[in-house]
Amino acid sequence: MGVFFKQLRAGVNFAAGDAVAKQMANYAYVIGDTATGKALIVDPAYAPGELLEITQNEGFEPQGIILTHFHADHAGGTLYADSHPPIPGIKELLEIAAVDIHVQNAEAEWLEKTTGVGKDSLRLHDSGDQIELGNTKITLIRTPGHTPGSQCILLENAILTGDTLFLRGCGRSDLPGADPGDLYDSLRMLATKLPADIKVYAGHDYDKDPCQSLSSLLQSNPVLWDMPKETWVRKFGG
Numbered sequence: 054m055g056v057f058f059k060q061l062r063a064g065v066n067f068a069a070g071d072a073v074a075k076q077m078a079n080y081a082y083v084i085g086d087t088a089t090g091k092a093l094i095v096d097p098a099y100a101p102g103e104l105l106e107i108t109q110n111e112g113f114e115p116q117g118i119i120l121t122h123f124h125a126d127h128a129g130g131t132l133y134a135d136s137h138p139p140i141p142g143i144k145e146l147l148e149i150a151a152v153d154i155h156v157q158n159a160e161a162e163w164l165e166k167t168t169g170v171g172k173d174s175l176r177l178h179d180s181g182d183q184i185e186l187g188n189t190k191i192t193l194i195r196t197p198g199h200t201p202g203s204q205c206i207l208l209e210n211a212i213l214t215g216d217t218l219f220l221r222g223c224g225r226s227d228l229p230g231a232d233p234g235d236l237y238d239s240l241r242m243l244a245t246k247l248p249a250d251i252k253v254y255a256g257h258d259y260d261k262d263p264c265q266s267l268s269s270l271l272q273s274n275p276v277l278w279d280m281p282k283e284t285w286v287r288k289f290g291g
């Protein structure tokens with residue numbers, strides 16, 4: 054008995070045929086507790102109903118959603134307030150399933166603007182809060198910078214980093230709500246506080262590998278290198 058974990062590529066493993074999903078290259082994830090059959094889905098944009106079905110077909114009952122951050126390619130809604138039609142996400146999901154939606158406090162007002170889902174429908178968290186999924190404990194770590202309430206999701210030997218950290222580079226810090234100095238602080242925290250052998254799973258498929266160990270990223274990904282904040286912001290901010 055243990056943790057079930059599945060990485061799903063938008064436009065390939067779900068929402069196949071959705072050109073925006075394919076182009077945006079998002080990952081959704083299913084985390085299941087094999088002892089109790091309960092599961093959480095991470096970032097269910099594009100085809101939330103299909104992600105529920107995938108989770109059920111794996112033998113799990115979806116108990117909740119974790120959002121790494123409010124952007125529409127992760128949560129659904131309007132993508133950067135522009136020309137695309139809204140992306141299906143948590144709003145549509147709540148119409149078909151009564152599930153908890155776990156986000157950081159600092160993300161709530163941004164999420165409401167993007168998806169139309171208000172605070173009343175959310176489970177709001179502070180950094181360090183844990184979600185109990187049967188016998189499995191999942192820790193939510195706030196990592197502001199890409200957005201004010203971006204969060205990383207920590208399992209025993211894996212961390213889901215959303216758009217805070219990619220296998221190559223990191224998320225943008227020039228969009229509304231972003232702060233390059235905060236992103237630097239968040240990445241320094243990840244680089245120095247996590248065990249080196251932990252596996253990093255990002256929010257987008259921007260690399261040939263599905264995941265990499267932190268120790269390997271500390272060598273290959275310069276956004277994790279130790280340098281003064283001013284230097285980092287000049288090189289990587291934006």
Ligand SMILES: [Fe+2]
Nearest residue numbers: 122124216224
């Ligand atoms: Fe994002």
